[in-house]
Amino acid sequence: MSAKRIVVFLLLAVLVIGVSAQDGQTVKIYTSWPLTGGSQAIGQSMLNAVNLALEHYLTDHDGMGPAGLTVEIVPLDDASPTSGAWDGQIEAENAQRCVNDPECLVYMGTYNSGAAAVSMPITNAAGVVQVSPANTYAGLTRSCPTCAEDEPGIYRPSGEVNYFRVITPDDVQGPAAASWAACLGYENVYVLDDTQAYGAGIANEFATHAEEIGLNIVGHSSLETADADPRSALTAALRDGADLIYGGFVLDSGGPRVIQAMYDEGLFDAGIKFMGPDGVLSPALIEQVGGAEILAGNTYFTFGGLLPSLLSDEAGMRFYTEYVEQFDEEPDPYSVYSYAAMQVVLSALETAAESGTVDRASVLGAVRNTATFEGIIGTFGFDENGDNTAGVYYGYDFEGEAFANPTAITPTMHESCE
Incomplete structure (x- = not known):
């Protein structure tokens, strides 16, 4: 319908x-x-x-x-x-x-x-x-x-x-993530999403801006269900020379499964990292992927503000x-x-x-x-569309047992990477 x-x-x-x-x-x-x-x-x-x-x-x-x-x-x-x-x-x-x-x-x-x-x-x-x-x-x-x-x-x-x-909203988060990826030194990105309004929406925002600023999108595919096997997509990413996989997911739409598969299939050992949006940044992710050691040094995340412990x-x-x-x-x-x-x-x-x-x-x-x-x-406050007038995004990596090292990110940060 x-x-x-x-x-x-x-x-x-x-x-x-x-x-x-x-x-x-x-x-x-x-x-x-x-x-x-x-x-x-x-x-x-x-x-x-x-x-x-x-x-x-x-x-x-x-x-x-x-x-x-x-x-x-x-x-x-x-x-x-x-x-x-x-x-x-x-x-x-x-x-x-x-x-x-x-x-x-x-x-x-x-x-x-x-x-x-x-x-x-x-x-x-x-x-x-x-x-x-x-x-x-x-x-x-x-x-x-x-x-x-x-x-x-x-x-x-x-x-x-x-x-x-x-x-x-994501039309800030996605482009900011792409610019951050460029500043981190990544050049070839494989994009995955869950086909849903949020996941596909932010994946598209990321991919569009990434191409505009000179990153190479080596592939873009979708997982139709939360239990879909991501290994064929990950194999394609490895074959096509990706150094970063961007995943548009939430916890219950396949995000943890993708990270687990990247670990199991050796993508992290090959130097390929994962970046995901706020939909997967949660303490619950740690257990769902199988432990903090899988995330540490291998993953990046974006979120619309400071984490609770950093307020x-x-x-x-x-x-x-x-x-x-x-x-x-x-x-x-x-x-x-x-x-x-x-x-x-x-x-x-x-x-x-x-x-x-x-x-x-x-x-x-x-x-x-x-x-x-x-x-x-x-x-x-709220603007005429109902959006927050003072929103900001931060990028996080994962260190030890926790999300760490917040960095303010913007869609234009790639211009100077400062």
């Missing part, structure tokens, strides 16, 4: 409800991302961060929610129990649950960009603000050379912007310290953006209350007008 027909089908199911929340009543924030399957560790860490942000808010406001409201987080899993990966039907049902619940004023999600493409038209038609901590596919918010022709309009049936993301301001250190104390684990990098997204939502509820009415329209308006919000990721 075409994307347009899917959107039309989903919109027929939308029940648009006019709702408002009065002082003392409950306001629900629905979250939707994988809580089971291959991305379970990431999703649970994101949910932990959302809960921690609310806990910190209540602590800082004498136990009171914004404007005296009781804020309830409703966590939903959009992963399939069969495949362990996000599922479009489940994601649509999750968004519909929020729309049909008069107390749901905010839909926070998703993790996977492809899932957002499913839920965005539903929340948009209902006038529910959607805030994502993790989606990076550029076409969700703006047109780009590698985006589909009807994006992002297909996600906005009302004609209004209701979707906002706190992380910077140095007061808010960041509070988050990291209390997260580790409470959950007895390292927070996933995306937990920082989940915390930031919750901060934005809580601030929007405050702003909406100041206008006299807390309802879907006023909360949406408050998020849309966010301009100089000071949160855990610094000062930022």
